[in-house]
Amino acid sequence: MIGVAKDEEELLTEMKRLSEVDPKAVEYHLAQGHIRAWLDYIGRGDLASLLSDVKSLADAVKLLSDAMLGWDSxxxxxxxxxxxxxxxxxxxxxxxxxxxxxxxxxxxxxxxxxxxxxxxxxxxxxxxxxxxxxxx
Incomplete structure (x- = not known):
């Protein structure tokens, strides 16, 4: 196991951490649609749909970071x-x-x-x- 997340904020934190440790693992899960499927599963299909055309880890992290900015306002x-x-x-x-x-x-x-x-x-x-x- 390379990381654990219970919600979208933890997912973003783990993606940032793994981008330094093992970026290929996250890129694999992005390419296979695993991250989108998990976001759908937790009821965040809106965030999952943002990742449908994203191929790079850097783009995915940027997109999710922007989407969650001010999330608790x-x-x-x-x-x-x-x-x-x-x-x-x-x-x-x-x-x-x-x-x-x-x-x-x-x-x-x-x-x-x-x-x-x-x-x-x-x-x-x-x-x-x-x-x-x-x-x-």
Whole structure:
């Protein structure tokens, strides 16, 4: 056994650790779809789908790191008022950088509303949400 993870944060920690110790082992599991299957199994199909085209360990670590940045921040759905943490909302696509913010397309688990959430990368910035339009 080369590593153990109980959740997505531990998976990321182990992937970072193993990238220094045995990167070929993680690349094998990425290529075989084992990491995507495990993420699906623990109910994080949204994160699993992000890894579908990722081939390198460095890209996988970067993508998961970006996706989980601000993961425990409180968030309120702009549609129904559902309150939870960012991790409670479905991630619809890979996150992207927008100026001093990390952008995410999210979907509310209660009402299904799709919206964008911008998490500040600079200290003192405030997060904000933008409802998605019909063309988005």
């Amino acid at each position: 409180e968030l309120t759905c702009p549609g129904c008022g559902f309150k939870g943490k960012v991790r409670d909302f479905k991630l619809l696509r890979p996150p992207w950088y927008f100026g001093k913010y990390l952008g995410r397309s999210l979907q509310c688990p209660r009402c299904g509303l799709k919206f964008r959430y911008f998490y500040p990368l600079a200290q003192g910035g405030k997060p904000y949400t933008v409802p998605k339009g019909k063309g988005m």
